[in-house]
Amino acid sequence: MNDILPALFHMLVFPGGLFAVAAGLLLKGLDRRVEARLQRRVGPPLLQPVFDLIKLAGKETLIPATANRAAFLTAPLIGFTGMAVCAALIPVSGAYSGLAGMGDMLVLFYLLPLPAIALMVGGSASSSPFGALGFSREMCLMLAYEIPLLAVLLAVAMRVGAAVGGGAELSLSAVAAHQIAHGQFIADPVMWPAFIAYLLFLPGTMGVPPFDVPEAETEIIEGPLLEYSGPALGFFHLTSALKSVVVLGLGVAMFFPAPVPGGAFVNVLWFLCKCAGLMLVSLTVVKSATGRFRVDQAFTFYLRYPAPLALASLILVWQGA
Amino acid sequence: MKKLIATLSARSPWLYRINAGSCNGCDVELLTTACIPRYDVERLGCKYCGSPRHADIVLITGPLTARVKDKVLRVWDEIPEPKVTVAVGICPVSGGVFRGGYSIEGPLDKYLPIDINVPGCPPRPQAIIEGVIKARDVWRARIGG
Numbered sequence: 001m002n003d004i005l006p007a008l009f010h011m012l013v014f015p016g017g018l019f020a021v022a023a024g025l026l027l028k029g030l031d032r033r034v035e036a037r038l039q040r041r042v043g044p045p046l047l048q049p050v051f052d053l054i055k056l057a058g059k060e061t062l063i064p065a066t067a068n069r070a071a072f073l074t075a076p077l078i079g080f081t082g083m084a085v086c087a088a089l090i091p092v093s094g095a096y097s098g099l100a101g102m103g104d105m106l107v108l109f110y111l112l113p114l115p116a117i118a119l120m121v122g123g124s125a126s127s128s129p130f131g132a133l134g135f136s137r138e139m140c141l142m143l144a145y146e147i148p149l150l151a152v153l154l155a156v157a158m159r160v161g162a163a164v165g166g167g168a169e170l171s172l173s174a175v176a177a178h179q180i181a182h183g184q185f186i187a188d189p190v191m192w193p194a195f196i197a198y199l200l201f202l203p204g205t206m207g208v209p210p211f212d213v214p215e216a217e218t219e220i221i222e223g224p225l226l227e228y229s230g231p232a233l234g235f236f237h238l239t240s241a242l243k244s245v246v247v248l249g250l251g252v253a254m255f256f257p258a259p260v261p262g263g264a265f266v267n268v269l270w271f272l273c274k275c276a277g278l279m280l281v282s283l284t285v286v287k288s289a290t291g292r293f294r295v296d297q298a299f300t301f302y303l304r305y306p307a308p309l310a311l312a313s314l315i316l317v318w319q320g321a
Numbered sequence: 322m323k324k325l326i327a328t329l330s331a332r333s334p335w336l337y338r339i340n341a342g343s344c345n346g347c348d349v350e351l352l353t354t355a356c357i358p359r360y361d362v363e364r365l366g367c368k369y370c371g372s373p374r375h376a377d378i379v380l381i382t383g384p385l386t387a388r389v390k391d392k393v394l395r396v397w398d399e400i401p402e403p404k405v406t407v408a409v410g411i412c413p414v415s416g417g418v419f420r421g422g423y424s425i426e427g428p429l430d431k432y433l434p435i436d437i438n439v440p441g442c443p444p445r446p447q448a449i450i451e452g453v454i455k456a457r458d459v460w461r462a463r464i465g466g
Contacts, residue, residue, distance in 0.1 A: 032363070036361065036363060036364075039358055040358045041358045041361035041363060041364070042361050042363075042364040043361070043363060043364060044363050044364060044365075044366050045332070045366070048332075048333065048366055050329075051329050051330070051332040051333040051366055052333040052366075054326060054329045054330050054333070055329075055330040055331075055332075055333040055377070058326065058330055058464060059377075059401045059402075059403075060401035060402045061401070062374055062399065062401050221371035221372050222370070222371045222372050222375070225372065225375075226371075226372045226374070227372075227374060228374065228375075229374035229375060229401045230401055233374075233375060
């Protein structure tokens with residue numbers, strides 16, 4: 001019982017749940033604003049994602065007559081809960097060390113595809129042909145970007161494992177703690193290919209251009225999201241906001257987790273700044289400068305560049321460089 | 322409280338376009354001009370969405386030809402309430418240059434409740450943006466602000 005209460009607090013309030021939702025929405029707002037500025041527009045206010053959610057909460061939820069009702073309505077919740085749990089596993093250096101002792105990198109690897117799976121379930125349950133097209137595209141893209149992710153996670157785990165005495169260190173808090181004590185991986189040439197691979201993985205998993213293939217609104221009119229409206233659609237947006245905190249926070253924890261002197265509050269702000277920096281480099285700039293790949297181009301891109309880069313790091317680590 | 326929610330909701334009007342047999346003049350004004358940096362409607366929280374189910378404000382262009390009438394009415398029905406309908410250009414109001422044509426079923430307000438008219442052939446982008454702002458006010462009043 002004594003373990004469950006703090007764990008619940010971490011999942012529902014900080015850093016999962018409330019905190020992650022607020023941080024995710026802020027990051028999304030910043031993303032849209034900076035993208036607009038890069039295109040020399042004024043852009044929406046910083047709190048635009050919050051307005052969108054309030055609006056969606058008040059709209060009607062329409063369910064297509066031919067849809068599978070149960071699957072159609074539970075799909076958004078699957079992704080949301082998965083990401084809320086994930087957010088509790090991300091260590092915020094100097095303020096929160098992650099839910100220790102849970103082998104969290106493996107758990108993260110298994111939970112991270114949940115939003116994509118929720119999209120696929122929702123899309124196919126909506127009985128729309130565009131949903132089915134989105135399903136196959138999402139599936140294809142997911143198979144491609146999971147490979148570099150796995151290699152990056154393994155490279156990081158084995159780099160830390162080799163330093164602490166063999167094997168792989170699969171606890172994210174231990175990975176962060178090791179880097180704080182022995183220098184961050186972003187300054188480690190052996191890990192640079194893995195870092196670049198992770199930067200390339202981010203736009204794919206977040207579904208932003210040039211990898212917005214499954215939701216391409218000009219080709220397959222938002223694919224799996226096509227039939228969603230009102231609060232159910234809002235849940236997909238919330239999931240996406242949470243997921244951005246999770247994948248950016250994971251990147252921060254794996255490559256540059258060092259805290260700054262000062263209290264927990266300062267370090268939470270510092271963590272958010274680092275997430276925002278990572279987002280601007282890997283998502284915002286990329287998406288405002290590119291068009292969209294075809295699904296086969298996106299697939300081969302992931303196998304051709306990020307996967308070998310991540311494997312290069314993995315092999316270097318394995319050879320003990 | 323209800324007023325606050327209405328005010329905040331009205332800051333996120335998502336736009337959807339229906340072409341009811343338009344000559345594409347108004348569509349070009351909508352799609353290109355109202356989207357380019359110079360006129361940026363995203364500063365009002367607007368977003369063009371691909372699915373009618375995501376829309377709040379629907380912009381209809383064209384004189385409503387016989388061929389598209391059923392489809393337009395069906396797509397309009399798929400937009401979740403509360404919604405606001407804006408007729409862009411003079412065609413939906415009067416038929417414009419197509420008035421009296423054998424294939425014209427318009428005017429549009431025989432079939433749909435039109436909230437805002439944006440006149441012009443085609444209307445200037447500034448006029449379209451003003452129409453969107455007026456539609457937003459109608460929408461806010463409708464959800465209780």
